[in-house]
Amino acid sequence: xxxxxxxxxxxxxxxxxxxxxxxxxxxxxxxxxxxxxxxxxxxxxxxxxxxxxxxxxxxxxxxxxxxxxxxxxxxxxxxxxxxxxxxxxxxxxxxxxxxxxxxxxxxxxxxxxxxxxxxxxxxxxxxxxxxxxxxxxxxxxxxxxxxxxxxxxxxxxxxxxxxxxxxxxxxxxxxxxxxxxxxxxxxxxxxxxxxxxxxxxxxxxxxxxxxxxxxxxxxxxxxxxxxxxxxxxxxxxxxxxxxxxxxxxxxxxxxxxxxxxxxxxxxxxxxxxxxxxxxxxxxxxxxxxxxxxxxxxxxxxxxxxxxxxxxxxxxxxxxxxxxxxxxxxxxxxxxxxxxxxxxxxxxxxxxxxxxxxxxxxxxxxxxxxxxxxxxxxxxxxxxxxxxxxxxxxxxxxxxxxxxxxxxxxxxxxxxxxxxxxxxxxxxxxxxxxxxxxxxxxxxxxxxxxxxxxxxxxxxxxxxxxxxxxxxxxxxxxxxxxxxxxxxxx
Numbered sequence: 001x002x003x004x005x006x007x008x009x010x011x012x013x014x015x016x017x018x019x020x021x022x023x024x025x026x027x028x029x030x031x032x033x034x035x036x037x038x039x040x041x042x043x044x045x046x047x048x049x050x051x052x053x054x055x056x057x058x059x060x061x062x063x064x065x066x067x068x069x070x071x072x073x074x075x076x077x078x079x080x081x082x083x084x085x086x087x088x089x090x091x092x093x094x095x096x097x098x099x100x101x102x103x104x105x106x107x108x109x110x111x112x113x114x115x116x117x118x119x120x121x122x123x124x125x126x127x128x129x130x131x132x133x134x135x136x137x138x139x140x141x142x143x144x145x146x147x148x149x150x151x152x153x154x155x156x157x158x159x160x161x162x163x164x165x166x167x168x169x170x171x172x173x174x175x176x177x178x179x180x181x182x183x184x185x186x187x188x189x190x191x192x193x194x195x196x197x198x199x200x201x202x203x204x205x206x207x208x209x210x211x212x213x214x215x216x217x218x219x220x221x222x223x224x225x226x227x228x229x230x231x232x233x234x235x236x237x238x239x240x241x242x243x244x245x246x247x248x249x250x251x252x253x254x255x256x257x258x259x260x261x262x263x264x265x266x267x268x269x270x271x272x273x274x275x276x277x278x279x280x281x282x283x284x285x286x287x288x289x290x291x292x293x294x295x296x297x298x299x300x301x302x303x304x305x306x307x308x309x310x311x312x313x314x315x316x317x318x319x320x321x322x323x324x325x326x327x328x329x330x331x332x333x334x335x336x337x338x339x340x341x342x343x344x345x346x347x348x349x350x351x352x353x354x355x356x357x358x359x360x361x362x363x364x365x366x367x368x369x370x371x372x373x374x375x376x377x378x379x380x381x382x383x384x385x386x387x388x389x390x391x392x393x394x395x396x397x398x399x400x401x402x403x404x405x406x407x408x409x410x411x412x413x414x415x416x417x418x419x420x421x422x423x424x425x426x427x428x429x430x431x432x433x434x435x436x437x438x439x440x441x442x443x444x445x446x447x448x449x450x451x452x453x454x455x456x457x458x459x460x461x462x463x464x465x466x467x468x469x470x471x472x473x474x475x476x477x478x479x480x481x482x483x484x485x486x487x488x489x
Contacts, residue, residue, distance in 0.1 A: 001102055003038065003063050003084050009101040010086065010094055016070060017084035023063050026102045026164055027056075028095060035060030038102070040095045040164075043067070049091070057083070065098060067091045096163040096196025106170035107199040110140070110178050113310055114185040114195070116226050117206030117242075119356045120303045121184040122464075124204055126331045127307045128182040134324050135316065140173035140181040142166065145332055145464045150176045160189030163196060170198075180314070187225040195229070202238035202257070202313055203230055204306045207245040209355035223247055233257035240309040242302055243268055260313060262305035264298065272305045274298065279337050279345055279367055279456070291322040294329050296337070297363030299356075333463025335360060338480065340487045343453035344372070348479045350463025352381065352408070354391040357460055361399035364456050372454030373401040375447045378461050379440070380422055382413030382469075389418065390425020397430045400458070402450060405436040406443035408461045409469040440468065441482050448486035459483065 004019045024036035030052035033039050039056035041049035041064065050068050063084040070079055070087075079085045088094040100106065115125045122144045129141035129148060138150050142161070147154040149172050160183065161169065173181055185203075189195055208223055230239050230251045237257040241248045244263050252259050262270035276283040281294040284301060286308060295304065304325060311321045330336055336348045347364060351357045357378065364374055376396045380389045396403045405422050407415040415438050426434060437443040447457045459479045467474040 006098050006101050007086055009097050010088055012086045012088045014087045016079040021062055021084050026099055030056040033059035033061050037061050038063040040065040040091055042091045065091055093193045093196055096193055099163045099167040100197035103167040103171035106174045109174045110181050111201035112181045113202045114183050114200050115204045116185040116229050118209045120206035123303045123331050123334050124306045125182040125184050127328055128310060130328050131311060131324050132180050137180055138178045140178045142183040149173050160186045160194055163194050185229055187222055190229050191225040200233055200237055202310055203233055204310055205241040205251045207242055208247040209353055227251055230255040238313040240306055260309045262309050264301050270305050270309050272301045289322060291326050293326055296335050299359040338483050344451040344455040346457040346459060346483045348459050351460040354388055354395045357395045365399055368456055374456055375402045375450055376400040376458045377404045377406055377443050377447050379406045379408035380418055381409045382411035382418055386421055389421040393422040393425045397433050403434045404443045404447055406440045407438055411469050444482045445486050
């Protein structure tokens with residue numbers, strides 16, 4: 001591609017060198033640059049990409065996208081001969097536009113739906129992907145658990161990839177013949193403009209509770225990052241929002257897209273409630289029509305309403321949506337039930353925030369209804385918002401008969417220190433329900449030994465993850481595998 005196409009898309013402050021050179025790739029990481037690439041120098045939280053320009057040039061970069069002046073980068077020497085330099089005000093904002101231009105504007109050729117909120121993103125995006133696939137539409141998925149190009153799985157490293165990786169993934173979806181793509185949009189990705197330049201057919205808001213305050217610092221900043229996504233939607237797009245959450249209507253303020261609301265308890269465009277519920281699934285009423293689903297929990301009623309709203313907004317027949325929905329299975333690590341031969345069950349769930357834990361435990365208690373005990377195994381991630389640790393412990397104790405506090409992903413913290421932070425939120429009376437076991441495998445094994453017929457064990461925090469991160473190293477660990485091992489003994 002000629003660099004002029006990117007120049008025209010960016011409307012830069014200045015350009016040095018030939019605007020007609022051919023570039024063969026685009027990269028933000030100087031280590032990945034190869035001959036003929038455009039290197040984008042982004043000022044990140046940890047490092048400034050402008051410092052790596054010499055290395056990028058050594059690797060063969062032929063063009064640079066920068067925000068610093070020529071004199072700041074090269075001094076009196078000026079731009080090296082044969083190099084095209086494009087200067088913009090903010091490369092973090094520009095890299096998305098540059099990437100989507102380089103990859104042929106893939107979101108002009110498929111319908112992209114973004115899902116944002118604290119909880120439910122993975123479930124909604126994955127169920128939409130499975131729903132449209134089942135309906136015969138070739139579709140793509142970009143999610144925390146796994147990315148899919150049609151039926152081909154592509155490993156996911158972030159909830160929302162960097163702009164270059166993301167646009168390359170979307171371009172591959174287009175090349176594969178995908179008509180639709182469904183994507184989780186994290187607050188980090190929105191704030192860091194990773195989705196810049198993309199055209200969305202619609203957006204879905206799930207809910208908003210305390211999370212990622214280690215990054216955003218305040219809840220207001222976190223909320224505003226989510227809202228920025230809806231403010232940027234086009235008038236021809238749709239915005240599906242959960243008005244059971246107090247921030248649901250806030251997301252629609254100044255949002256130019258078509259508004260669609262959903263609720264489990266208030267007047268809305270889409271309404272749903274549970275008719276019957278068991279550990280295997282629910283009978284739901286959605287806008288006056290009953291449908292059986294394999295999902296469990298009040299929070300999943302909201303998730304399925306979001307799916308229903310988006311599918312109908314994309315043109316699918318409402319009755320067909322419900323028919324297909326009834327055949328789908330829960331997402332890996334989201335309220336996933338495993339039955340023991342001894343008559344009790346374990347639920348593996350990704351719940352890693354106080355409200356997610358509250359939702360899951362509330363659903364379990366509604367199903368158990370006093371006929372058995374609820375045993376919860378949970379922890380908290382290291383090097384993340386410490387303020388939610390005591391809240392997690394409090395929520396677990398409030399709705400459980402027994403709680404085992406254990407390790408999650410300690411990252412670079414000491415597991416015992418994280419556990420101590422959680423225990424600090426409990427009084428002497430609450431502590432009577434609690435034991436702490438640092439070793440997660442041993443904690444799960446202990447819960448299985450304690451359980452009796454009719455009991456339910458909740459193993460929260462990791463869900464789909466098949467590793468534990470300790471001191472920067474990922475070790476294989478899968479809650480599902482450990483549970484199944486315990487159930488054999």
